[in-house]
Amino acid sequence: DTGVSQNPRHKITKRGQNVTFRCDPISEHNRLYWYRQTLGQGPEFLTYFQNEAQLEKSRLLSDRFSAERPKGSFSTLEIQRTEQGDSAMYLCASSLASNNEQFFGPGTRLTVL
Amino acid sequence: GENVEQHPSTLSVQEGDSAVIKCTYSDSASNYFPWYKQELGKRPQLIIDIRSNVGEKKDQRIAVTLNKTAKHFSLHITETQPEDSAVYFCAAIRDDKIIFGKGTRLHILP
Numbered sequence: 327d328t329g330v331s332q333n334p335r336h337k338i339t340k341r342g343q344n345v346t347f348r349c350d351p352i353s354e355h356n357r358l359y360w361y362r363q364t365l366g367q368g369p370e371f372l373t374y375f376q377n378e379a380q381l382e383k384s385r386l387l388s389d390r391f392s393a394e395r396p397k398g399s400f401s402t403l404e405i406q407r408t409e410q411g412d413s414a415m416y417l418c419a420s421s422l423a424s425n426n427e428q429f430f431g432p433g434t435r436l437t438v439l
Numbered sequence: 440g441e442n443v444e445q446h447p448s449t450l451s452v453q454e455g456d457s458a459v460i461k462c463t464y465s466d467s468a469s470n471y472f473p474w475y476k477q478e479l480g481k482r483p484q485l486i487i488d489i490r491s492n493v494g495e496k497k498d499q500r501i502a503v504t505l506n507k508t509a510k511h512f513s514l515h516i517t518e519t520q521p522e523d524s525a526v527y528f529c530a531a532i533r534d535d536k537i538i539f540g541k542g543t544r545l546h547i548l549p
Binding site for chain 2 (some may be wrong): 357359365371374390428430
């Protein structure tokens with residue numbers, strides 16, 4: 327599979343629990359982006375990496391959210407002490423630094439009960 | 440910061456007719472403008488893009504125009520088909536910052 331993949335595809339959790347999502351970008355892509363999308367809205371930028379360096383974080387990214395890309399390949403997004411307002415689709419995208427074309431993964435749909 | 444406005448939020452067109460979706464942006468330094476199509480329950484897919492040094496780009500039934508002076512860009516779909524029904528998002532990118540519009544739900548009527 328040469329596309330962006332994300333796991334899990336769906337996650338249901340109880341309020342207060344921690345969750346972790348994984349994104350595997352297109353192999354030659356050095357940039358990796360995380361977005362959140364709620365119903366009826368466009369994707370909202372959360373953070374992005376160039377190789378292993380996290381270069382930008384949105385104001386939307388509260389201190390309960392943390393993302394890593396330790397080896398410059400896959401990335402994880404962790405949400406601690408989940409709240410009902412965290413329920414959303416979490417999308418990952420990747421691109422080459424030389425080209426802004428971003429390709430999205432299928433997303434992880436998070437439901438916080 | 441950048442702000443992207445997209446209109447209309449919903450658009451219904453007869454099959455075979457044309458559809459036009461418009462976006463405006465606020466940051467004159469934005470230099471890349473992609474359009475994404477998202478079908479229900481699926482990932483956004485890049486369908487066409489335009490860079491700030493180009494005024495128009497066409498790919499079969501899809502075209503995008505950019506007016507840098509007015510800071511607006513538009514998506515044109517001609518000879519619409521049922522499979523064009525989806526939500527379409529515009530976006531504006533400056534350096535590494537990308538802002539999406541809120542989307543247009545396009546319905547193709549039989």
